Amino acid sequence: xxxxxxxxxxxxxxxxxxxxxxxxxxxxxxxxxxxxxxxxxxxxxxxxxxxxxxxxxxxxxxxxxxxxxxxxxxxxxxxxxxxxxxxxxxxxxxxxxxxxxxxxxxxxxxxxxxxxxxxxxxxxxxxxxxxxxxxxxxxxxxxxxxxxxxxxxxxxxxxxxxxxxxxxxxxxxxxxxxxxxxxxxxxxxxxxxxxxxxxxxxxxxxxxxxxxxxxxxxxxxxxxxxxxxxxxxxxxxxxxxxxxxxxxxxxxxxxxxxxxxxxxxxxxxxxxxxxxxxxxxxxxxxxxxxxxxxxxxxxxxx
Amino acid sequence: xxxxxxxxxxxxxxxxxxxxxxxxxxxxxxxxxxxxxxxxxxxxxxxxxxxxxxxxxxxxxxxxxxxxxxxxxxxxxxxxxxxxxxxxxxxxxxxxxxxxxxxxxxxxxxxxxxxxxxxxxxxxxxxxxxxxxxxxxxxxxxxxxxxxxxxxxxxxxxxxxxxxxxxxxxxxxxxxxxxxxxxxxxxxxxxxxxxxxxxxxxxxxxxxxxxxxxxxxxxxxxxxxxxxxxxxxxxxxxxxxxxxxxxxxxxxxxxxxxxxxxxxxxxxxxxxxxxxxxxxxxxxxxxxxxxxxxxxxxxxxxxxxx
Amino acid sequence: xxxxxxxxxxxxxxxxxxxxxxxxxxxxxxxxxxxxxxxxxxxxxxxxxxxxxxxxxxxxxxxxxxxxxxxxxxxxxxxxxxxxxxxxxxxxxxxxxxxxxxxxxxxxxxxxxxxxxxxxxxxxxxxxxxxxxxxxxxxxxxxxxxxxxxxxxxxxxxxxxxxxxxxxxxxxxxxxxxxxxxxxxxxxxxxxxxxxxxxxxxxxxxxxxxxxxxxx
Numbered sequence: 001x002x003x004x005x006x007x008x009x010x011x012x013x014x015x016x017x018x019x020x021x022x023x024x025x026x027x028x029x030x031x032x033x034x035x036x037x038x039x040x041x042x043x044x045x046x047x048x049x050x051x052x053x054x055x056x057x058x059x060x061x062x063x064x065x066x067x068x069x070x071x072x073x074x075x076x077x078x079x080x081x082x083x084x085x086x087x088x089x090x091x092x093x094x095x096x097x098x099x100x101x102x103x104x105x106x107x108x109x110x111x112x113x114x115x116x117x118x119x120x121x122x123x124x125x126x127x128x129x130x131x132x133x134x135x136x137x138x139x140x141x142x143x144x145x146x147x148x149x150x151x152x153x154x155x156x157x158x159x160x161x162x163x164x165x166x167x168x169x170x171x172x173x174x175x176x177x178x179x180x181x182x183x184x185x186x187x188x189x190x191x192x193x194x195x196x197x198x199x200x201x202x203x204x205x206x207x208x209x210x211x212x213x214x215x216x217x218x219x220x221x222x223x224x225x226x227x228x229x230x231x232x233x234x235x236x237x238x239x240x241x242x243x244x245x246x247x248x249x250x251x252x253x254x255x256x257x258x259x260x261x262x263x264x265x266x267x268x269x270x271x272x273x274x275x276x277x278x279x280x281x282x283x284x285x286x287x288x289x290x291x292x293x294x295x296x297x298x299x300x301x302x
Numbered sequence: 303x304x305x306x307x308x309x310x311x312x313x314x315x316x317x318x319x320x321x322x323x324x325x326x327x328x329x330x331x332x333x334x335x336x337x338x339x340x341x342x343x344x345x346x347x348x349x350x351x352x353x354x355x356x357x358x359x360x361x362x363x364x365x366x367x368x369x370x371x372x373x374x375x376x377x378x379x380x381x382x383x384x385x386x387x388x389x390x391x392x393x394x395x396x397x398x399x400x401x402x403x404x405x406x407x408x409x410x411x412x413x414x415x416x417x418x419x420x421x422x423x424x425x426x427x428x429x430x431x432x433x434x435x436x437x438x439x440x441x442x443x444x445x446x447x448x449x450x451x452x453x454x455x456x457x458x459x460x461x462x463x464x465x466x467x468x469x470x471x472x473x474x475x476x477x478x479x480x481x482x483x484x485x486x487x488x489x490x491x492x493x494x495x496x497x498x499x500x501x502x503x504x505x506x507x508x509x510x511x512x513x514x515x516x517x518x519x520x521x522x523x524x525x526x527x528x529x530x531x532x533x534x535x536x537x538x539x540x541x542x543x544x545x546x547x548x549x550x551x552x553x554x555x556x557x558x559x560x561x562x563x564x565x566x567x568x569x570x571x572x573x574x575x576x577x578x579x580x581x582x583x584x585x586x587x588x589x590x591x592x593x594x595x596x597x598x599x600x601x602x603x604x605x606x607x608x
Numbered sequence: 609x610x611x612x613x614x615x616x617x618x619x620x621x622x623x624x625x626x627x628x629x630x631x632x633x634x635x636x637x638x639x640x641x642x643x644x645x646x647x648x649x650x651x652x653x654x655x656x657x658x659x660x661x662x663x664x665x666x667x668x669x670x671x672x673x674x675x676x677x678x679x680x681x682x683x684x685x686x687x688x689x690x691x692x693x694x695x696x697x698x699x700x701x702x703x704x705x706x707x708x709x710x711x712x713x714x715x716x717x718x719x720x721x722x723x724x725x726x727x728x729x730x731x732x733x734x735x736x737x738x739x740x741x742x743x744x745x746x747x748x749x750x751x752x753x754x755x756x757x758x759x760x761x762x763x764x765x766x767x768x769x770x771x772x773x774x775x776x777x778x779x780x781x782x783x784x785x786x787x788x789x790x791x792x793x794x795x796x797x798x799x800x801x802x803x804x805x806x807x808x809x810x811x812x813x814x815x816x817x818x819x820x821x822x823x824x
Contacts, residue, residue, distance in 0.1 A: 017651075024652040032654060046685045067383035121806040122799055123765035126777055130799070133417050133784055133791035143427060149418070221670035228672075228769035230374060230415045236672055240374060241381045247537075249680040257669050257677060264668035417784060417791075511688050 043250075053248040057255055068242055075238030076259055082151065082234055083220040086158035090219070091212060093159060094166025099196055101167060102174050119164045125225045128157030132229055150231025157226075158219055169211045173204030210278060213271035217264045224260075235259060350401060357558075357565040361429060362402045369395045370414035370422050370431035370557075377532055377590035378434050387411050391432040391554075393585030394451055394573070398430065398556070401572040420444040423557050430569070431557035434529065437605070446562055447555030448569035450602045451582075455548030456489050457528040459535060461516060462543045467523055469546025470496040480504055482512035482521040489526040492550050509534060517541060527552065532590060544597075553602065566607035577601035611793040615783060622768075622779040623801045629696060629764045629775060630805065634757055636700035641707025641753075642742075648712060651733055659708070666705035671763055674698045675770060695767035703760040710756050714749025715741055747820040754813035761805055776801055 043049060056064035101112055119127070132153040136142075142149040177200055185195030224236040233241075235256055243252035352358035361367050371391050372379035378389040392411075399409050414422055414433050422428045423445045434454070437447045458481070460467045466476070470493060473479050477498035483490040483505055490505055497503060504521050506512050512524040513534050524534070528548055535542045558565050576582040583598050591598055612619065647659030666674065675698035679691060689697075718741055726740040746753075768777030780798045783789040 021651050021653075025654050028652050028654040028658075032658060042685050048685060064383055067385075071383060071385070117807070118799075118803070121762075121803045121810075123762040123777075123802065125765050125769050126780075126795070126799065126802060129769070129777065129780065130795045132415075134795040136418075136421055137791040141425070143425065148412075150413075150415070217668070221668075221672075224670040224672040225766065225769070227676075228766070231413045231418075236670070236676065240676075242383065243680075244374060244376055244380055245383050249676075250684045253673065253677045253681055257673050260670055260673055261665060261668040265664075268668065510683055514688060 048250055053246070053251050056246055056248075057251055064246065068246070071238045071242055072235065072255065072259070075233060075235035076263075078232065078238075079220065079223050079234040080263075082154055082158075082223045082226075082232070083216065086155045086162065086223070087212075087216050087219050089155065089159045090162035090166050093163035095170055095201075097163060097167035098170030098174070099201070102171055103192060103196060116164045116167060119160050120168075122161070124157055124161045124222050125228065127160045128153050128225055128229065131156035131160075148232055150226060150229060153229060154223060154226040154232055154234075158222055162215065162219055165215060166212070169208050169215070170204060173208045174200050176207060177203055206278065210271050210275035213267060213274055217267045217271070220264060220267065221260065350403070352568075353564070356568075357429065357562055358402055358568050361404065365404060366408040366410065367399050367402065367404050367430075368410040368412055368428045369399070370412045370419060370428040370433055371395065372433045373411075373413040375434055375529075377536075377592075378529065379432075381413075388589065390452065390586055390590040391434060393589055394556070394582075395430065395432040397576045397581055397585065398432075398569055398572055401568070401575075419557060423559055426559065429558070430565075433557075435554055435557050437553045437555040441557075445557045445560050446566050446607065447605065448558055448566040448607065449555035449573070449604055450553030451556065451573050452554040452599055453548060453602045454527055454529050454552040454554055456492050456525055456550040457531055457544050457548050458546050459516070459524045459531045459542050459544050460522065461519075462541055464522065467545055470525070470549050471546075473497050473502055473523075477502065479523065480521040481523040481525055482506065482515050483525050484509060484512070489550075493525045496549070513538065513542070529590075536592075555605075563607040570604040570607060573601060573604070611783070611789045612797045615779075615789070615794075618779045618783065619776075619797055619801060622774060622776040622798065623804065625775040625778075626764060626768075626801075627805060629692075629699070629767060630761045633696055633699045633703065633760060633764065636696065637703035637707050637757070637760060638753075640700055640704035641711060644704055644708040645711040645715070646737065648708060649715060649737070663705045663708055666702055667709070669702075671698065671702045671766060674702045675766065679770070691770060691772045692767070695770060695772050699760060699764060699767070703756060703763070706756045706759075707753055710752035711745060711749050713752055714745035714747075717748045718744050750816050750820045751813070754816065758806055758809050758813065761809060762802070765802070 047053075051059075055062040056068045059065060097112070097116065101109055101116070104112060132150075135156070142152045145152055174196075181199055181203065182195055185199040186192065190198065223234050226232050226234060227236040227240060230237065239252050239256035243249040246252065350358075350362075352362060371387055371389075373381040373387055375389065375391075379387050379391045380389050382388045396406055396409065399406075412422070412428055414428065414431055419431050419433060419435060420441060423431055430448075432451075435441075435447075436454070437450060441447070458467060458470055458472075466472065467479060473481060473493075473496050475498075480502055481493060481497070481504070483493060483503065490503065494500070494503065504512075504515065506515070509524070509526060509530060512521065515521045516524050517538075524531070524542075528544065531544050535544060556569050558569070573582065576585070577600070582601055586598050644659050644662055647655045648663065650656055650659075675695065678698045678701070679694040682689070682694065722740055722744065723736060726736045731740065764775070765777045768775040768779070768781065772778055776798045780794050783794045784791045
């Protein structure tokens with residue numbers, strides 16, 4: 001929220017209000033500190049600050065330090081690889097699905113819409129379990145694919161869900177273009193497909209970019225769902241191995257969380273940057289970058 | 303480091319029949335480097351010859367093997383910080399591989415989550431699975447089990463200073479004793495038949511609460527699968543111990559391809575030999591048996607290979 | 609398909625349990641989310657700080673990690689609860705951050721004149737927020753908050769994956785892994801039941817949206 005909008009909620013504080021706000025700030029600050037201290041005391045009481053719980057993570061001279069960070073580093077790399085593969089495939093398939101949905105006639109797109117609604121309505125973790133148990137049952141064999149099977153359980157689960165989301169993003173992107181763009185394309189003799197490919201898509205795709213990057217955060221977070229099944233050693237799974245060995249779940253998970261948060265912060269920041277650039281560049285043409293249409297239920301992913 | 307010393311000591315055991323004099327030399331060289339352990343493996347390989355066309359022969363010729371195990375089961379199969387899995391299942395699998403002349407460096411470990419174990423064996427992606435794999439009829443339809451090599455089952459855990467409870471039978475003789483398990487679970491069902499009255503059973507939703515209740519003397523015992531109990535004992539800093547034998551049976555077997563009776567028989571024989579020369583016991587004491595209060599299992603009598 | 613008819617009770621029981629989790633967490637997340645949103649717009653700077661920190665940390669952390677943290681971390685400091693309680697707690701803590709952001713976008717959308725008018729007639733910050741801004745913000749926020757809630761319904765499946773027994777995914781894992789049932793039928797079955805939650809929820813949301821628009 002911008003500060004101007006925020007300050008609308010309360011007056012520019014006068015002396016009395018300022019005093020009150022100050023008292024409030026002090027009280028809340030003290031309360032926060034008190035809560036933090038209580039947590040600290042509890043942790044300390046339970047021996048959570050003993051150095052053998054922390055030193056493998058913090059002290060480079062600890063004998064496990066290198067091994068631990070090598071494991072977590074590999075985990076992060078695997079998480080990034082998984083997210084990248086999943087997002088690439090999702091965008092590719094999403095574009096095909098999205099174009100199909102926009103271009104097909106009202107009747108012929110019914111099956112497509114059904115498929116989209118099906119995958120959109122299911123939890124990603126269930127889709128991963130389906131890739132893990134249902135698809136092999138139907139005769140799908142992951143063995144020819146590179147990497148462990150579990151990598152593909154994860155990727156298939158993620159792609160099944162996110163390609164559908166991207167299809168919807170693309171549809172919103174195409175629909176947000178002024179109608180004249182398409183009409184102009186058709187008038188100069190392009191086929192509808194050519195118009196889509198040469199006129200509508202390039203513009204729509206640009207407006208989609210911020211949405212794609214923010215969806216990347218979602219995908220990155222969702223890679224950790226494979227830890228429930230196991231078999232692919234992404235960051236959380238590696239963290240699990242580490243704390244099972246060191247018996248320090250709280251400490252190890254704290255670092256896993258910090259790594260995830262740092263990576264996602266960077267991505268969110270990139271998304272914002274892309275959005276700002278986008279709105280600057282397209283301001284004159286009335287094309288605004290789109291976010292997921294908040295009105296269409298079920299599009300949001302957390 | 304731990305696994306390598308374990309490996310070299312086991313090597314020593316197998317070698318001691320051959321030449322007692324050489325033991326000292328071997329002990330030195332085994333720490334020296336990879337080439338020596340290769341020699342050792344080859345020496346083994348010349349000892350055992352397998353009929354042509356058997357799985358053993360194929361694996362021996364290939365000199366490498368892929369084995370499925372768990373990576374997140376402390377004591378049985380847990381991926382260590384070095385990246386190599388450690389545990390009882392892992393050691394058992396290493397004994398089997400060693401008998402084929404395959405040393406540890408040539409074993410590829412694959413994590414096999416529960417639902418894919420049969421599929422992985424059927425597809426031949428792994429030669430065998432040692433992954434806290436309970437033998438049951440449903441699974442026997444798709445694969446063959448060699449073993450059991452360990453009998454998991456329900457046991458009773460008490461406070462270390464308690465000598466009144468010796469096993470599940472103690473609850474019938476003394477109706478004041480309280481036992482804890484998880485609500486609605488199979489272990490809670492199983493213990494019920496050993497109780498004098500229903501009120502002896504306290505149930506919580508997780509075992510850690512049972513452990514707390516035991517520590518605070520709200521209950522006198524906790525019962526569930528011994529594998530879980532071992533973990534609780536391990537976390538208790540010596541406050542708890544396991545007493546009595548298992549009173550339910552969950553036999554762990556080695557999964558191999560359906561109908562490969564020769565391989566199955568080989569595994570059974572290898573494990574029998576390992577139990578005679580102490581390798582089996584060592585595999586236990588170095589891994590799951592590190593937990594205080596655990597007793598060394600004896601190798602159960604193997605089922606017929608079919 | 610016999611698997612489904614034979615185990616219809618398990619599917620139905622799982623459906624009800626999942627629905628129960630959804631409703632508990634819906635209420636929890638809405639309450640906590642509103643409180644955090646209140647923090648984030650409050651005139652007291654430290655409260656804003658707490659709110660902002662909470663939202664930024666939780667939103668960028670996978671739900672799975674939040675869940676592991678709560679379920680494996682809290683017992684380390686002597687807090688023991690069932691996985692069910694831990695699971696719901698994680699879902700609420702996680703979703704609340706998104707509810708907060710959705711509400712804030714709702715507050716943002718209220719024309720400044722509303723707040724100015726309220727202030728002009730002498731309402732305090734609390735009165736302003738409680739009587740003027742929030743009632744309208746809730747209405748504008750229905751679509752984004754609703755989407756967040758539907759996403760939370762789907763996220764509730766991770767409780768089953770985590771080992772809370774008896775919900776839809778938990779029962780599916782039980783049927784396929786322990787009882788060796790045909791995975792295809794089982795997963796199509798629970799897929800159907802999940803859609804039975806998410807699709808009606810989407811329709812209800814659309815209905816509410818339309819109603820909110822008329823009311824404006």
